[in-house]
Amino acid sequence: MVKTDFGPPKYLDMMSDLCKRNYGKWKYHEVLDTGTLVHVAESGEKLYTVRAATPRLMHVDTLRAFCDLADKYCGGFFRFTSRHSIEFLVEDEANIEPLKAELHAMGYTPGGVGNTISNMLHTQGWIHCHTPAIDASGIVKSVMDEVFEYYKEAKLPARLRLALACCLNMCGAVHCSDVAIVGVHRVPPKVDDEKISKMCEIPNVVAACPTRAIRPEPAKKSVVVNEERCMYCGNCYTMCPAMPIFDPKNDGAAIFVGGKVSDARHPAMFSKLAVPYIPNEPPRWPTLVKTVRLLIDVYAKDAKEGERYGEWINRIGWEKFFKVTGLPFTDKHIDDYIFSVPTFRSTATFKW
Ligand code: SF4
Numbered sequence: 001m002v003k004t005d006f007g008p009p010k011y012l013d014m015m016s017d018l019c020k021r022n023y024g025k026w027k028y029h030e031v032l033d034t035g036t037l038v039h040v041a042e043s044g045e046k047l048y049t050v051r052a053a054t055p056r057l058m059h060v061d062t063l064r065a066f067c068d069l070a071d072k073y074c075g076g077f078f079r080f081t082s083r084h085s086i087e088f089l090v091e092d093e094a095n096i097e098p099l100k101a102e103l104h105a106m107g108y109t110p111g112g113v114g115n116t117i118s119n120m121l122h123t124q125g126w127i128h129c130h131t132p133a134i135d136a137s138g139i140v141k142s143v144m145d146e147v148f149e150y151y152k153e154a155k156l157p158a159r160l161r162l163a164l165a166c167c168l169n170m171c172g173a174v175h176c177s178d179v180a181i182v183g184v185h186r187v188p189p190k191v192d193d194e195k196i197s198k199m200c201e202i203p204n205v206v207a208a209c210p211t212r213a214i215r216p217e218p219a220k221k222s223v224v225v226n227e228e229r230c231m232y233c234g235n236c237y238t239m240c241p242a243m244p245i246f247d248p249k250n251d252g253a254a255i256f257v258g259g260k261v262s263d264a265r266h267p268a269m270f271s272k273l274a275v276p277y278i279p280n281e282p283p284r285w286p287t288l289v290k291t292v293r294l295l296i297d298v299y300a301k302d303a304k305e306g307e308r309y310g311e312w313i314n315r316i317g318w319e320k321f322f323k324v325t326g327l328p329f330t331d332k333h334i335d336d337y338i339f340s341v342p343t344f345r346s347t348a349t350f351k352w
């Protein structure tokens with residue numbers, strides 16, 4: 001009989017003896033450089049971590065090469081972080097530099113520890129999903145090439161989390177990242193009356209619309225979209241393949257800033273709209289990359305030590321954010337969704 005429902009392998013079985021011995025008994029850790037950490041246990045034993053960003057989407061040959069490195073320098077042990085970086089767990093300090101040299105030779109630069117930009121969380125894009133407005137891997141490669149210095153060197157006031165989602169489903173962390181790229185559409189879906197009754201559950205389609213822009217059209221066994229009410233979220237297309245929303249000329253990216261998940265100093269924050277639209281420009285997305293770079297450079301220069309992106313904006317105010325970045329403030333920035341009122345200024349305190 002086929003074995004089912006057996007879950008993932010037990011994580012403790014994949015730890016080195018040193019990790020097992022000191023499990024739950026770590027005393028402190030230090031950042032040795034932007035690619036290396038050391039954890040010291042109560043027993044006095046040390047575990048070194050060498051971290052490097054990966055492109056997340058990897059060939060099995062790459063994974064095998066990582067396994068070979070782990071066999072050579074780490075007793076066969078490595079892991080992936082929640083941001084898809086690889087971490088080699090080194091017990092013999094003498095192995096750190098040779099391991100780093102081999103990683104460099106493979107094209108992987110250790111980094112992403114401390115006040116850096118670590119790996120950019122991202123989604124499927126044009127590689128695999130059917131609802132994206134932008135690609136994921138292509139933009140991530142272009143952005144990370146541009147901001148590589150911030151990954152290698154700790155030059156930022158605090159850590160800076162980059163994320164990308166290729167549609168407003170926001171798979172991943174774009175709603176809670178310091179700088180986030182989100183794919184957006186700008187035209188309503190096209191309703192294929194012929195196919196809709198064969199492919200879609202009409203009540204589900206109607207209920208999928210956050211602005212109630214869709215109503216049934218019983219005579220045609222189809223639906224009608226009130227285009228004045230549609231804000232191009234694409235949720236109806238997720239429910240119904242007969243309502244495609246793609247438009248290569250109008251699809252593109254929005255940029256959000258100022259989100260974080262940690263509660264350090266300030267409670268967690270949602271990211272907010274900074275740039276409503278930048279067109280798709282594959283393969284290197286120069287306008288988008290330039291704008292992300294600008295957003296990071298201004299923060300790096302202006303924020304105080306330890307201040308996350310959203311904390312910096314809270315301190316200087318959104319008026320000054322738009323002034324120092326030089327980005328235009330438009331009607332698109334003003335929240336007009338159901339719970340928008342608390343986002344309006346209800347005080348006379350603001351800067352000219
Ligand atoms: S963000 Fe949207 S397009 Fe991208 S992987 Fe998720 S559902 Fe697909």
Ligand code: SF4
Nearest residue numbers: 209230231233234236
């Ligand atoms: S794209 Fe979004 S807002 Fe527009 S009709 Fe579909 S579900 Fe409604």
